[in-house]
Amino acid sequence: MSSVHRAGTIKEQIYSNNGKQTRDLQRGVPHATTIDSNPIPFTLVFILLNMLRQRNSDSDSSTSSISNGSPTNSSPIACDSAKEEFARKVFCARRAFVTVQFGGAYIEKLILTTKQRLANGFPTIVDGKVHLEPTEFQMGRMMVYTKRDFRRTCLRCNQNFKVSRDGIQPLSSAPVCSDGEKLLHFHVHDQLALETVRDFKFAPKVNKINAHTSNELFGLDVEMVFTARGQSVGRVTLVSHTEAVLLDVLVQQTDDVFDPVTRYSGLTHERLARATWTLDQARRAVLNEINEKSVLVGHGLNSDLKALGIIHNRVIDTSVIYTNAGRRPSLRHLTEHLLGYKIQQNSSGHCSVEDAVAAVRLVIHGVNVPRFLAPEYQNLHMNI
Ligand SMILES: [Zn+2]
Numbered sequence: 001m002s003s004v005h006r007a008g009t010i011k012e013q014i015y016s017n018n019g020k021q022t023r024d025l026q027r028g029v030p031h032a033t034t035i036d037s038n039p040i041p042f043t044l045v046f047i048l049l050n051m052l053r054q055r056n057s058d059s060d061s062s063t064s065s066i067s068n069g070s071p072t073n074s075s076p077i078a079c080d081s082a083k084e085e086f087a088r089k090v091f092c093a094r095r096a097f098v099t100v101q102f103g104g105a106y107i108e109k110l111i112l113t114t115k116q117r118l119a120n121g122f123p124t125i126v127d128g129k130v131h132l133e134p135t136e137f138q139m140g141r142m143m144v145y146t147k148r149d150f151r152r153t154c155l156r157c158n159q160n161f162k163v164s165r166d167g168i169q170p171l172s173s174a175p176v177c178s179d180g181e182k183l184l185h186f187h188v189h190d191q192l193a194l195e196t197v198r199d200f201k202f203a204p205k206v207n208k209i210n211a212h213t214s215n216e217l218f219g220l221d222v223e224m225v226f227t228a229r230g231q232s233v234g235r236v237t238l239v240s241h242t243e244a245v246l247l248d249v250l251v252q253q254t255d256d257v258f259d260p261v262t263r264y265s266g267l268t269h270e271r272l273a274r275a276t277w278t279l280d281q282a283r284r285a286v287l288n289e290i291n292e293k294s295v296l297v298g299h300g301l302n303s304d305l306k307a308l309g310i311i312h313n314r315v316i317d318t319s320v321i322y323t324n325a326g327r328r329p330s331l332r333h334l335t336e337h338l339l340g341y342k343i344q345q346n347s348s349g350h351c352s353v354e355d356a357v358a359a360v361r362l363v364i365h366g367v368n369v370p371r372f373l374a375p376e377y378q379n380l381h382m383n384i
Helices: 044-060 081-094 104-110 114-119 194-198 269-273 279-289 301-308 331-339 352-368
Strands: 124-126 129-131 151-153 160-162 217-227 230-240 245-250 257-259 295-298 315-317
Touching: 104 352, 114 124, 217 301, 217 352, 230 279, 230 301, 230 352, 245 279, 245 352, 279 301, 295 301, 295 352, 301 315, 331 352
Parallel strands: 217 295, 295 315
Antiparallel strands: 124 129, 151 160, 217 230, 217 257, 230 245
């Protein structure tokens, strides 16, 4: 058990229906419809403290807390607010009066080990060096290239191809690749330059200002586009465990955008043209919201952290903790079947706020109902 976490430490969110909250205070356990066996006992004092805390964080959620000195378009980017609001209502209705228990010791059990981070393609420090290993889905391709290496491997067709000496891939006059629906005049890759990897950054150490973010959950989602230099970050979203949008920004592209991958990213050439943030500014803004003890949550989070250039040791990946018989369920599938609402329905692309929130909710759901987690996590409530 971590010295930071005490068994029975609980943070809570109450999803109330009809604006009314009820609790069984005599039993000290909130009314719960989906909580698994062994709910954590807690005291009335703790309930009141957390209600106060919840109220404070609710009031915080109406404002974006982007740090000073950042670019101007800091307000959350609208996705499909009507759809999102509907999904939120469905979620809340289904989970009326359910107290979400952030049992610290439970959360600890879901955090990936160093071995898991390496196996799942997370940038990881081993013996003082950054390691970036291909996952089983990346078919053994090298993830890092050196200055004099102009070969790249396409992540769609797995062919090797060459780029110019400055790392740029010219558009081919003839189709060379396919996304399964249409022929493409370029390949795509997610490999990184060695010097980029060496410049990866860490969250700050715990200090007086950021101490409150220790052990907190943060949902992170990054949308990518394909450029002449390979995969590139187009949008960065960070949400808190109370679902406040802390950061949601579009990132400027420094190379020609071959494909904004609108169907997945929700980004278009027009939207990207309005971007005012650099990748480094977006990365610094993420790191400003957390510390080294914070817990980052996402689905396939390895690619988000790799693209952003962040190394973080305390991560929970919903694609890993919900792995079933060796298969990784999609975020969309998990959200529909476990949380009871649909996401990624929009043909104009995913909403990264929606995805980041879903990942946080799925971790909370896993803590409450571990029987749907991968087998190794199903005893989450035991031996605490
Ligand atoms: Zn290709």
